[in-house]
Amino acid sequence: MNALSQLESLNITLPPVATPAAAYVPFAISGNMIFLSGHIAKQAGAAWVGKLGENMTTEEAKTAARAVGIDLLGTLQAACQSIGKDLNSVKRIVKLMGLVNSTPSYTEQHLVTNGCSELMAQVFAEKGSHARSAFGVAQLPMGACVEIEMIAEI
């Protein structure tokens, strides 16, 4: 399985690493673990605003979660490159945490987060199978509909 050629066959071009909106960095490497910061969904460079149960459907937010996954892969590639490697060196996607901007009654956070999880399976096959938590948050920075953080092993 070659992650980079999988991305090509999916017609995905990795974005450059986004500049964090605050006083932190996009990733931190500790031993063979790469911790990626929570990435919010973006559209045309700005926060992809929305709240599930109020003004956005599960399908729309699943698309947003897939877009977050592409941004996470851009950051993961940059993290790998910072130590002279690339996405093909990823041994395992270990864990995702999917935060879904939700009203008190919306209960499909797991279906939304699948947008990111399924991308990892497409790109990394078995190496993409990961542990995960998904839940509904009261709000997210800049009103984003979805935020996802990731841990990978190299």
Next chain:
Amino acid sequence: MNALSQLESLNITLPPVATPAAAYVPFAISGNMIFLSGHIAKQAGAAWVGKLGENMTTEEAKTAARAVGIDLLGTLQAACQSIGKDLNSVKRIVKLMGLVNSTPSYTEQHLVTNGCSELMAQVFAEKGSHARSAFGVAQLPMGACVEIEMIAEI
């Protein structure tokens, strides 16, 4: 301290690993760390629905958190078995994250999550003492009252 015999003395039978409701796996092993997915509370095989501050008491949700703990131990046992070990090989319960389905005014998430934390102490004694975060979420997948994720070391 023998975790398996402790479970027996507590009359706890470990459940089989639940099939995730979405595109992920119940656990991921990286080095000597086992990352367990967020497990939602279940009753009779379905989501244990409830929102604290609205239609469920702290004591009821603490019972639900203990049930999540039993499910987490079932998954942890399966994770250990996948590498030829069992629960007695667990070196340490490292961290829990307790997500409690809460109204904007309910403030006893720590007491709810104790249902799981106290089980870990009963089963693993000192090896069960863990770091933890507990907080109130807007909603959880399928309306569950509690979701807990865990990191263990073998």
Next chain:
Amino acid sequence: MNALSQLESLNITLPPVATPAAAYVPFAISGNMIFLSGHIAKQAGAAWVGKLGENMTTEEAKTAARAVGIDLLGTLQAACQSIGKDLNSVKRIVKLMGLVNSTPSYTEQHLVTNGCSELMAQVFAEKGSHARSAFGVAQLPMGACVEIEMIAEI
């Protein structure tokens, strides 16, 4: 860079480790990783109560997040001392998770969490640059305005 002398120049005296409000411990060490429990903001020894978007400003909560950071450093120092080291042995602040008690419309969780992130940069310089997630929760234990958990590497 000497973290302890930096603390001195910032006129920060580290607090003793707080007793957890529930059945867990303030930190767990696994290999060279230190996992710190979620610490809630405190004022005069009690929970620093507040909800962003309702009765507290971003600036006030940022001050609370900085106070949490000081408490986290007190716990991290105790964790280091438990293995014969001190804060100067910290190799890296790896990750923060910032939980901000928010109404459904408050969207500046990242600015609040900066109160803790900026402290880490002041105390540890480059070693303080960390991955991070920040989001709005429905409520926190005892009504606290902010809760932050941390992972550090020694």
